[in-house]
Amino acid sequence: MAVRDKKTLWTFMFMLAGAVGQRVNYPPPVCAVKGSTVTLPCTFTPLQSVDVDGRKVPIEIVSVRWCQKHEICQGSFPTVYDSDSTTNDPRYKYLGDKKGNCTLQITDIREEDEETFRFRMEANNSGGHWTGPSGVRVSVRGDDGQVRTGESVTLFCSARCTFHQLKVTWFRDDHALSESGPALQLSSPTAKDSGNYTCGLQTSTKTRSGPYSLQVEAGQEETISPSVDTLLVVRVLLFTLHTVLIITVASIIIRR
Numbered sequence: 001m002a003v004r005d006k007k008t009l010w011t012f013m014f015m016l017a018g019a020v021g022q023r024v025n026y027p028p029p030v031c032a033v034k035g036s037t038v039t040l041p042c043t044f045t046p047l048q049s050v051d052v053d054g055r056k057v058p059i060e061i062v063s064v065r066w067c068q069k070h071e072i073c074q075g076s077f078p079t080v081y082d083s084d085s086t087t088n089d090p091r092y093k094y095l096g097d098k099k100g101n102c103t104l105q106i107t108d109i110r111e112e113d114e115e116t117f118r119f120r121m122e123a124n125n126s127g128g129h130w131t132g133p134s135g136v137r138v139s140v141r142g143d144d145g146q147v148r149t150g151e152s153v154t155l156f157c158s159a160r161c162t163f164h165q166l167k168v169t170w171f172r173d174d175h176a177l178s179e180s181g182p183a184l185q186l187s188s189p190t191a192k193d194s195g196n197y198t199c200g201l202q203t204s205t206k207t208r209s210g211p212y213s214l215q216v217e218a219g220q221e222e223t224i225s226p227s228v229d230t231l232l233v234v235r236v237l238l239f240t241l242h243t244v245l246i247i248t249v250a251s252i253i254i255r256r
């Protein structure tokens with residue numbers, strides 16, 4: 001019995017040792033609008049070698065996959081993407097590789113996508129298999145993030161414990177915009193304004209809000225009386241439909 005326990009202990013220690021250095025870096029929780037396209041930036045660090053009979057043997061990643069609802073993401077459990085499969089759902093596009101980039105893009109977001117997504121790497125030696133346990137949570141909203149071309153949209157960025165006007169940097173799909181105030185106004189957005197918007201303090205590039213996905217749809221021009229303030233009408237409708245969004249990640253909040 002003692003010998004069996006000792007073997008079990010050493011096996012457990014070996015498994016822990018095999019996990020040292022392996023890591024998956026997920027983005028903050030993502031709030032996506034139904035029907036939009038969302039990119040989940042992701043990086044991973046695989047093992048470079050494993051111990052076999054007292055010597056280090058180089059290994060390489062041979063398979064990668066993404067799944068929902070499963071903490072290990074292995075075996076016969078359904079995946080949304082599997083590099084070994086030829087029948088992957090085209091809505092899920094892998095933008096990464098087998099070296100260190102595990103970015104996943106999801107198009108035509110649906111309610112069924114409101115889950116925690118996890119990434120798994122598998123090597124040519126089982127000691128290099130690893131699933132990032134935390135995952136990234138994707139929340140799906142209705143069409144409150146969809147607007148038609150020409151409609152006005154204003155996004156607000158605010159922070160907790162702030163008693164002065166924020167000096168922020170706005171980003172669309174991780175590209176910095178020229179606006180620096182706490183309110184980002186898109187007076188006449190077009191399809192090119194679609195994307196994931198975030199904001200961050202100018203004094204801290206590491207502090208960034210969670211993304212807000214905005215989808216601008218092309219539509220026919222609607223007739224509105226010249227005496228009506230178009231911007232005011234849009235804002236009233238947005239508030240009436242409860243489309244004010246507050247996303248909190250760290251200390252930054254984006255509100256629409």
